[in-house]
Amino acid sequence: MSEAPLIEYRGVARQFTSRRGTVMACEGVDLTVHRGEFLAIVGPSGCGKSTLLNMAAGLLKPSTGRVFYHGAPVPEPNTLVGYMTQRDTLLPWRTVEDNVAIALELRGQRKTERHRHAHDWIKRVGLSGFETAYPAQLSGGMRRRVSMARTLAYEPETILMDEPFGALDAQLRLVMHDELLKLWAATGTTMVFVTHDLTEAITLADRVAVFSARPGRIRAIETVDLPRPRDVFRIRFDPRFGELHDRLWRYLEESVRGDIMVG
Ligand SMILES: Nc1ncnc2c1ncn2[C@@H]1O[C@H](COP(=O)(O)OP(=O)(O)OP(=O)(O)O)[C@@H](O)[C@H]1O
Ligand SMILES: [Mg+2]
Known part of the structure; x- marks a missing residue:
């Protein structure tokens, strides 16, 4: 298919300057989100995950590089996306x-x-x-x-979700996962879902992108080739789930350890 990707980050970096100095939130990000896919983004705190969503929502511009939506620069704001922000x-x-x-x-x-x-x-x-x-x-x-x-x-055509279920208890979280997957399957919505929780990311997504500690760079992108529809209550016991979790965990662990050392 020659269709333009839905969202495309090309060579994206974003820095913030405040009285405390300059912080490079993310750097060198090349990422494509395909129409209809469910992409999960995981990475340590402060690695620029919310910053990346803000750019797709047309609320923030990159300092370097470009972000495209349907092959054109992201409109400001981007009314084709629904954004469930991290803050209430x-x-x-x-x-x-x-x-x-x-x-x-x-x-x-x-x-x-x-x-x-x-x-x-x-x-x-x-x-x-x-x-x-x-x-x-x-x-x-x-x-x-x-x-x-x-x-x-x-x-909306695209939904951006930033740690939407962090405050929910474990059982309710699973119920919400089930609802979300049913909705996604029924509507063909494109999902970009930020989470700290690798189990949640693998349960839901077609692909999981792991980011390094700040400045956030893509460390790995893995395809989750578990069949759908998925049983959100049982899928974590599938041996392939375990393999994928181990592999992604290693990347995440390196990122988090790096974060601790950097401070
Ligand atoms: N408006 C802003 N002004 C100054 N610095 C900012 C601003 N927004 C983000 N930052 C900084 O950019 C970095 C990345 O922030 P961001 O919120 O994107 O991280 P995150 O990956 O979403 O973290 P978390 O998992 O804790 O939500 C942080 O160091 C943060 O302090
Ligand atoms: Mg955030």
Whole structure:
């Protein structure tokens, strides 16, 4: 196929200058995200993972190199992507249903229609009954689920997720993995998913990119050739899962050890 890749990072570096000096977040990043794929990004804290997502969302420009979306420079902002940011961006003065419905409102959907739509997503993330609650009345994990419902309700072409399930307990995390994979399979959405958790990355993704410590560079990209649909509860016991986990763990360990030595 000669189709342009959906997202393409070419020779990307990004530095930040503050009163404390200059920090090179990532460097020399060449990465292609194909249409419809599920790509996971793992790497030590501070290696530029959120920075890379911000660039695909059109919120940040590279210092060096270029980022393309559908073969053209990323629009600012990129309205074709839904972005579940690492930090909670729920509006405290809006109820759960009104937070989830924000994007639908901007899209001009009528009130009854967007409420029906929002309620459907609230149910899918397991929060039925909390439609009229305010974010301050929810636990951290519940707030993450509201953010997820809001991102998914928008039904974007591409979804960027930055450590979306970090605050959830292990069982709920698996339930959310299952939901996310079903949704992804049903819609053909392209997913770029940042996580610290290698098991989560392998369970979900078609490919896993491991980044080095700051400045983040791609250390390895492995294809996860485990069949789909995947049983998120059992897949970690597949011997091929174990092999892949060991291999990726070695790269990650080197990255993390490097990070500790650098300080
Ligand atoms: N707006 C900013 N101004 C100054 N420095 C920044 C800014 N954004 C990021 N940085 C720095 O760039 C580096 C990479 O940050 P980034 O948030 O991309 O890392 P990360 O890989 O997402 O880390 P984590 O896993 O902890 O979320 C860090 O050293 C951070 O301090
Ligand atoms: Mg981050």
